[in-house]
Amino acid sequence: MTMMTEPVPATSHPGWFSRAESWLDSKGKGAWIAAMVLGFVFFWPVGLAFLFYMIWSKRMFSKSCSRRTSWKQNRMTVSSSTGNSAFDAYKTETLRRLEEEQNNFESFLERLREAKDKAEFDQFMDERAKQANRDRDDGEAA
Numbered sequence: 001m002t003m004m005t006e007p008v009p010a011t012s013h014p015g016w017f018s019r020a021e022s023w024l025d026s027k028g029k030g031a032w033i034a035a036m037v038l039g040f041v042f043f044w045p046v047g048l049a050f051l052f053y054m055i056w057s058k059r060m061f062s063k064s065c066s067r068r069t070s071w072k073q074n075r076m077t078v079s080s081s082t083g084n085s086a087f088d089a090y091k092t093e094t095l096r097r098l099e100e101e102q103n104n105f106e107s108f109l110e111r112l113r114e115a116k117d118k119a120e121f122d123q124f125m126d127e128r129a130k131q132a133n134r135d136r137d138d139g140e141a142a
Contacts, residue, residue: 029059032050032054032059035050036050036051036054
């Protein structure tokens with residue numbers, strides 16, 4: 001005999017926890033830290049709970065508390081059409097050119113790093129060879 005249960009209706013408004021989390025996210029990491037400190041001041045288990053939640057949800061070590069904002073999401077909103085075809089073409093061409101310039105600059109920086117690393121390595125090897133020659137000359141003289 002199976003018992004039929006009615007599905008729980010989905011609520012259109014989030015619970016108090018989700019609202020509090022969203023409110024703290026909108027205020028930034030400082031609000032989370034302030035809430036944690038106040039939790040420790042008034043009742044230490046609450047502060048500890050805030051600390052564990054911040055570590056578990058990766059809010060403690062991220063640059064921003066808001067998980068909704070990212071570079072790719074911002075880029076997606078930029079790439080949306082404005083309705084003006086001339087402006088959209090200009091914007092697309094400008095973004096393409098900027099991305100190309102960024103790629104060229106990053107490759108230039110990579111070549112610069114490689115050249116610096118090679119110069120430092122060559123200097124190290126020259127110093128090592130000089131030291132080996134000095135040690136060999138000192139060994140022959142003795």
